[in-house]
Amino acid sequence: MAHLDPVQSPATPPVVVTLGDALGIGPEIIVRAFLDGRTGPAGQTLVIGEPAVLRRAAAVWRQRADVPELPIAVIDSVADLPLVPPGALPVLLPSWRCPELAQAPWGTVDARCGRLAAACIRDAVALASRGEVSAIVTAPIHKEALFAAGEPYPGHTEMLAAESALHGQPADVRMMLANEELKTVLVTVHCALREAIERVTFDAVLSTLRIAHASAARWGQPTPRIAVAGLNPHAGEGGLFGREEIEVIAPAIAAARAEGIDARGPYAPDTVFMRARTGEFDVVLAMYHDQGLIPVKYLGVEQGVNVTLGLPFVRTSPDHGTAFDVAGRGVADASSLVAALAMARRLAQRSA
Numbered sequence: 001m002a003h004l005d006p007v008q009s010p011a012t013p014p015v016v017v018t019l020g021d022a023l024g025i026g027p028e029i030i031v032r033a034f035l036d037g038r039t040g041p042a043g044q045t046l047v048i049g050e051p052a053v054l055r056r057a058a059a060v061w062r063q064r065a066d067v068p069e070l071p072i073a074v075i076d077s078v079a080d081l082p083l084v085p086p087g088a089l090p091v092l093l094p095s096w097r098c099p100e101l102a103q104a105p106w107g108t109v110d111a112r113c114g115r116l117a118a119a120c121i122r123d124a125v126a127l128a129s130r131g132e133v134s135a136i137v138t139a140p141i142h143k144e145a146l147f148a149a150g151e152p153y154p155g156h157t158e159m160l161a162a163e164s165a166l167h168g169q170p171a172d173v174r175m176m177l178a179n180e181e182l183k184t185v186l187v188t189v190h191c192a193l194r195e196a197i198e199r200v201t202f203d204a205v206l207s208t209l210r211i212a213h214a215s216a217a218r219w220g221q222p223t224p225r226i227a228v229a230g231l232n233p234h235a236g237e238g239g240l241f242g243r244e245e246i247e248v249i250a251p252a253i254a255a256a257r258a259e260g261i262d263a264r265g266p267y268a269p270d271t272v273f274m275r276a277r278t279g280e281f282d283v284v285l286a287m288y289h290d291q292g293l294i295p296v297k298y299l300g301v302e303q304g305v306n307v308t309l310g311l312p313f314v315r316t317s318p319d320h321g322t323a324f325d326v327a328g329r330g331v332a333d334a335s336s337l338v339a340a341l342a343m344a345r346r347l348a349q350r351s352a
């Protein structure tokens, strides 16, 4: 992914990676990225997580003859990062520990994983809010485990916004999925499809357009051409298949245009991504999760990066989930995590 190459200067604070679900592929892909030397400039990446869990993930890869040992260096603070020997994995201890998870069965929903993952995310936001790290890259969490731990958030996106507010920086956030060929920003994210339809309001579409427009300078497109997908088949077919395009989406586009935002549409959702992919638009605004994510993921889960727009700090993640079906087998692909790290550095550099 040429345009995602790391460009971080030595002066930029490091990037922190959160553990994710301890029984999913998160620890494995973190270890794999370090083993392969694909985490960016030396000494510029650390992990918040349970060392025992990361040691088990390292052992998974070691079972393959071609993989060397990865020493794990536990550090007390980000300031200790330069003390970590080259080739070691720097790990900051989380505010809640659970080494027992290193004995738990791979690929299972466990409330302790939810609690540990949440602690790592909270700790990372604290670091970012203090400016100790330049970006957060999150390994995937299992949303049922998060819920089982009593967390009220349906995903990182919502949790990061809430945690940012607790640090005095409230944020109106949106999810963007990006790969080499497509970028899509979602009006609604983690809710039932019925509810998503209710949440497609004039204000929601307009604020998403504003957030997408304002964020685009960070990825190098200060005046993005934003295509807005309709909600209904054929963007409503002139009202025959639904009136949201006429009554909600088109007025929001007009309001955005009056503010100088290059918003266009609404366009038929089934063809708008094809048009963006061939260069007609820079970003597609999608009305709901699967409308936006299917086209990006279909191009390859190894390429996509999830970016939270609207936060006061940079957050990226791989575009895939915990992949419980392959966790612990040493077959997980770390490419999307590597792309997320590179994207995080690039965005952090532009925000500095």
Ligand SMILES: NC(=O)C1=CN([C@@H]2O[C@H](COP(=O)(O)OP(=O)(O)OC[C@H]3O[C@@H](n4cnc5c(N)ncnc54)[C@H](O)[C@@H]3O)[C@@H](O)[C@H]2O)C=CC1
Pocket: 025, 029, 139, 140, 141, 142, 143, 144, 156, 301, 306, 317, 318, 319, 320, 321, 322, 323, 324, 325, 326, 331, 332, 333, 334, 335, 336
């Ligand atoms: N950023 C995050 O924390 C995300 C979390 N999730 C969560 O992950 C959990 C599982 O979600 P699923 O829908 O099953 O999606 P998934 O992405 O975990 O898995 C879908 C399929 O892709 C494969 N896959 C995914 N990533 C892979 C990789 N790096 N290497 C090799 N194969 C890979 C899996 O083996 C599986 O067959 C859910 O709780 C979901 O909410 C899903 C997406 C993002």
Ligand SMILES: NCC(=O)COP(=O)(O)O
Pocket: 154, 155, 156, 157, 158, 293, 306, 317, 319
């Ligand atoms: N499908 C992407 C996804 O659900 C990731 O959500 P989040 O945890 O980044 O909010």
